[in-house]
Amino acid sequence: MTTGDGFWPVPDVLAYLAGRWHVERTVRDLAGGDEGRFTGNTDFSALPGGGLLHEESGTFTWRGVSRPAGRTLRFLPGAAAGTADVRFADGRPFHDLDLAVGRHVADHPCAADLYRGEFTVRDQDRWRTVWRVGGPAKELLLVTDYRRDG
Known part of the structure; x- marks a missing residue:
């Protein structure tokens, strides 16, 4: 059941994310105007000792060139x-995630740039992240839609 704001509350983030998701992402360079696209899948599989391993793979197209x-x-x-x-593969902290109300905002400072992510859950099979990256090195907008696979 969604909230009055249209968000789908998630009492347990790890239980919700477990499994395979289809991913569609747009990447816009707000300074230069270029736009790219990623299409692929994300697998959330159990880690020994608890938690999930998030492995994303697909194809990213930027300026007409597609690459894995x-x-x-x-x-x-x-x-x-x-x-x-949430941590990077090497264990460094990335951000926290609490979807109890179906929406969460997290910040991640990266050198002089700031990554601000907004996570919204639409229903049991769809969620979205919007990352706005701002600073001297980057001005980006990354919008990712996840749809449960299967």
């Missing part, structure tokens, strides 16, 4: 029940 692309993250149990502590 991917990334790996670790979604570990968060400090509060039902939340997650």
Whole structure:
């Protein structure tokens, strides 16, 4: 059931994310005007000791050139029940994630740039992230739609 704001509350982030998701992402360079697209899949599989391994793979097209692309993250149990502590593959902190109300905003400083992510859950099979990156090195908008596969 969605909230009055149209968000789908998620009492347990890790249980919700587990499985395979189809991914569609647009990447816009707000300074230069270029736009790219990523299409692929994300698998959230169980980690020994708890949490999920996030493995994304697909094709990224930028300026007419398509290349294989991917990334790996670790979604570990968060400090509060039902939340997650998201980390890069090497263990460095990325952001927290709490979808109890179906929406969450997280910041990640990266050198002089700031990544601000908004996570929204639409229903049991669809969620979205919007990352706005701003600073001296980058001005980007990344919008990713996830749809449960299967």
